[in-house]
Amino acid sequence: MSDASNNLEHDLAQLELDERGYLTRRDQWEPWVAERMATDDEVDLTPAHWEIIEFLQAYYDEFKMAPPMRVLVKAVAVRLGSEKGESRYLYRLFPDGPAKQACRYAGLPRPVSCI
Numbered sequence: 001m002s003d004a005s006n007n008l009e010h011d012l013a014q015l016e017l018d019e020r021g022y023l024t025r026r027d028q029w030e031p032w033v034a035e036r037m038a039t040d041d042e043v044d045l046t047p048a049h050w051e052i053i054e055f056l057q058a059y060y061d062e063f064k065m066a067p068p069m070r071v072l073v074k075a076v077a078v079r080l081g082s083e084k085g086e087s088r089y090l091y092r093l094f095p096d097g098p099a100k101q102a103c104r105y106a107g108l109p110r111p112v113s114c115i
Helices: 031-040 047-063 069-080 087-093 098-105
Strands: 007-010 013-016
Touching: 031 047, 031 098, 047 069, 047 087, 047 098, 069 087, 069 098, 087 098
Parallel strands: none
Antiparallel strands: 007 013
């Protein structure tokens, strides 16, 4: 559970979050981080969520940046199919904004174009 001091705690691990709730160190990301953040947001992660989270991590590893929304939609369509590369589909999974919410769950920095 997140606390007021911008930390995410689990068992013996305590991870530092920035002021917007993103991990400050990507190398500390583990699946429980996404689960905890999603629980805090009242989102139940499904295989469809994990597919986008894993896609974002692979994208970040390749391009060294988190994609803004427009790029995310196009890249998902190319790699996962046109039905998944639609804004509506992605917003159903991540209602607080697919680029920023999914990147947060994936342990990535906030996309530069997100306000």
